[in-house]
Amino acid sequence: MSGQYTDLGALICELARSFYDLGWVSGTGGGICLRDGGRVVVAPSGVQKERMRPEQMFTIALDGALLTRPADPALRPSECSALFLKAINLRGAGAVIHSHSIHAVMATLLFDAEFSISHLEMIKGITGRAYHDRLVVPIIDNTARECDLADALEEAIVAYPETYAVLVRRHGAYIWGADWVAAKTHAECYDYLFRAAVEMRRAGIPTVMQGGTDDASLSTRRAAAADRT
């Protein structure tokens, strides 16, 4: 079993390096946890996420109890742990990613209580969603301490039973999936959609298409007309 945890730890380290390159976990922020049955492997708090080593990982139970810890006494488990467990216990997530992506943060500044977007192919990358769907992501307000987000996160997860992500205003996003591949796929798709929404707003294009009407064709017609003048 310990060998298996070492493997999950190595996977966390590899994914964190990749997320660093994407700008999701810079400045020691953000993180990821992986669940293995009744145990969850979580990274230490406040360390450089792109330089973690497998032997620095913690394992906790589904109720948050500490099961194993790294030898280095200076390490503490990620402050996201309580939040990770919300998605795991309420939604059966097998992996949870916490991203500080600037696209996520900008989206929380341009949308009010909900981020919403429709009619983009990347929406299909979210489990259970179709191209024509209006994809909604709840936005909760940030708190001074990360652990104080837990109640609001739980409320949002309960209120939006179909979501695989919750945005935190001026902070980032929590994104999960049935396993690490699904969580990573969701994280990539949501991040793309956050960025697309920011660029669409900048260009004056609505992010949600009204039923049956292709708003884009109107705006593109206007743009094309502008080209001709």
Add this chain to the structure above:
Amino acid sequence: MSGQYTDLGALICELARSFYDLGWVSGTGGGICLRDGGRVVVAPSGVQKERMRPEQMFTIALDGALLTRPADPALRPSECSALFLKAINLRGAGAVIHSHSIHAVMATLLFDAEFSISHLEMIKGITGRAYHDRLVVPIIDNTARECDLADALEEAIVAYPETYAVLVRRHGAYIWGADWVAAKTHAECYDYLFRAAVEMRRAGIPTVMQGGTDDASLSTRRAAAADRT
């Protein structure tokens, strides 16, 4: 022959990793196929494109019949296969790339039925095109299921016999070439042009220059004048 297919499979994996870094195939989306005479090597559907292995590839005939499949029974061939075959059979493509690049998607939101651009050096990277040409890329509307795009894609390919790309609104682009080098070169040039068009529109610069008139010099003169005031 099987060794050769393994090589094509390895090439697909390598190219997919590179396309992932460019943002073309994130979230398991997008893809690539390579043709070897009467056979086409295609990647599996719904997998992380940057983590594929050569032994996961399928080979299909030009009529879409499955020739070989990977040992893993959970894998299905890419949903793009029918679309890839359109470019292969109608245009003799040796390789087809399907990109979800955000630049391609933004271009489909800023243009109506056709993307068009002229007078950019990168246009010369498209086979048969010259600098002064007006490069046109047809835009077809997206459908809920990828396979339902096939008819519209065929229509566009037939209607635009000189194009090496078809944009899919709010989705991405299909881009091809006589071989994998030409397809990749085309994909890089088209993506550059999509991005340039988005930036030009944002700056109020027409993407197509009217015959004989250098519209840019007018706008740059205005910009330069603004600098002086």
Add this chain to the structure above:
Amino acid sequence: MSGQYTDLGALICELARSFYDLGWVSGTGGGICLRDGGRVVVAPSGVQKERMRPEQMFTIALDGALLTRPADPALRPSECSALFLKAINLRGAGAVIHSHSIHAVMATLLFDAEFSISHLEMIKGITGRAYHDRLVVPIIDNTARECDLADALEEAIVAYPETYAVLVRRHGAYIWGADWVAAKTHAECYDYLFRAAVEMRRAGIPTVMQGGTDDASLSTRRAAAADRT
């Protein structure tokens, strides 16, 4: 001891390669120094920062006296040395990073005497700062020669005893921390905040929230309303 300096030299080289990828030290600009007790390891001036080798490093004392130098007689110590020593001697910094990031430069063009931002999670990455804090970074004017910045930098450090960064208008930023991990973490967080501020300004969102009022919710409400019309 020399072995240890070699290690610090290797770390400088590794960090500089990473900073080059982030766009902080291109064109031979920018730099980093690491302190080891009473000695400071500094890179040579005017070399490609992403291609440095450990044996090219200098070591200087806290008063700027040269302690050791590389064998290559053509190398001179970084022109930033006097500036690095300000943060080291006045603030006890263990490492100082000098970045030419375009986000830092754009921030100095959009703010007057001070850069300020509040209510972003990444603010918590700066030692001693909380989410609700108004983070202020002094901006000093650039000079023709880098060494002439020393007095203004010292003044800013003294006037802003809580800052871990000073912006230099049209030039970049000096950022430090208690050790190299803190300095790098600060540099990543500040750079994120500089970029976020530029994007917020572009979107018409104030970078500082007025006491108790969430200005963003107003602007997002307006944006949401615009979506509906």
Add this chain to the structure above:
Amino acid sequence: MSGQYTDLGALICELARSFYDLGWVSGTGGGICLRDGGRVVVAPSGVQKERMRPEQMFTIALDGALLTRPADPALRPSECSALFLKAINLRGAGAVIHSHSIHAVMATLLFDAEFSISHLEMIKGITGRAYHDRLVVPIIDNTARECDLADALEEAIVAYPETYAVLVRRHGAYIWGADWVAAKTHAECYDYLFRAAVEMRRAGIPTVMQGGTDDASLSTRRAAAADRT
């Protein structure tokens, strides 16, 4: 000597990979040459610049005569060769870089006959230039065939004896230096400045500061005022 050429060839390949990552030589475009005394090593035309191998290089004399060629009969020397030789023969360049960077192209669309910028630290990265200088880069119009640029390039080089770069409208830039390090440093600094100018124009900030007046402080004051309202 042949060993030395192999080394230069390897260096060209390595630099080209790095320039590809920067977006300067995608789609087989752009290039680089290195001079070794009276010989110039140039890459082949129309190949993927990030995948070149040292044995694919040509060497030409300063008058353009072909000295050595690769074994592969399908390869032709870069179409930039005549242009590279202009900078080499007129300015004694030891290396010339041809970039298709989108920042360079956007700069040519926002400026008229000359790109100009002042008061940015990165200007100091250009040989002989100081911070307060107004850096000017001539912009020549593009031609249908790359070789037809030679006369206009020569004119610009002669007319601007201090420049290390010539922009080609809607195409890119030719940038050189006394050796490959200087050429690469110049290319990085110019590209940074092209990008900065585009972002400054977008933010309404003049790229050239009027004598003695800090225009930026005015605009930042306005922006700061806007923040307060």
